[in-house]
Amino acid sequence: MTKINKISDKKELSSEQREELLRILKDRFEKNMNRHKGLEWAEVQAKLEANAEKLWSLNEMEITDGEPDVVCHDKKTDEYIFYDCSAESPKSRRSVCYDREALESRKEHKPENNAIDMAATMGIEILTEEQYRELQKFGNFDTKTSSWVKTPVNIRKLGEAIFCDRRYDTVFVYHNGSESYYAARGFRGSLRV
CATH class of the missing domain: 3.10.100 (Mannose-Binding Protein A; Chain A)
Incomplete structure (x- = not known):
């Protein structure tokens, strides 16, 4: 896996970084369906694309070896919840x-x-x-x-x-x-x- 970006103060990803991160997250989502039964990637991706700063935070989780993935959907707030899912502590x-x-x-x-x-x-x-x-x-x-x-x-x-x-x-x-x-x-x- 390639490192996308090093930790920075700039809370925005380039379009190339965004695409790479979304690809990584989608692959992880599809390989670990037991973590988010009944959820659809297209809906998660739409939320991510509408929240650039949250996407930046997910990138920070990724580049520090956290392997973030969706673990549930809060229906009350309509938010997807990501946890670090790396096998060992990041x-x-x-x-x-x-x-x-x-x-x-x-x-x-x-x-x-x-x-x-x-x-x-x-x-x-x-x-x-x-x-x-x-x-x-x-x-x-x-x-x-x-x-x-x-x-x-x-x-x-x-x-x-x-x-x-x-x-x-x-x-x-x-x-x-x-x-x-x-x-x-x-x-x-x-x-x-």
Whole structure:
């Protein structure tokens, strides 16, 4: 797979980048129909083509190895919901602590970034524990890695953050110091279009 674009501040894709991304998303959509039974690609594509900034965010998910795909359609809001569906936590989003406060609290050996700021820059939301568990219904994700998930305020106030993975055919939720970071831990995002 070709990399479409590197992360940039410009929130618009060229027509060539847009076409390439739509081709990748369509191929992934068709290969993984179990994730979106009853949905039609033509309707998803029409929504994407009408939302250039959301398409840019999907591109950011793609170029950071998230392999975004549609996981459902919210009938109330008429939005398609995309999750990062890479088998393992997205490679280009690993070795990050949880948020800016955690990053600034480190005295030495600081990671380059944090999950919350990266997600915001990309225009996506970090998965919640509930969304992470929904994702796991479509396959076995994070069997060798783990992913930060949105941490409840009461836990974050204590200096901790939560992350999830899948081991022994079970989804586990753990806590760790929010300033910690590991080569095998990243984060997964969601986007509503």
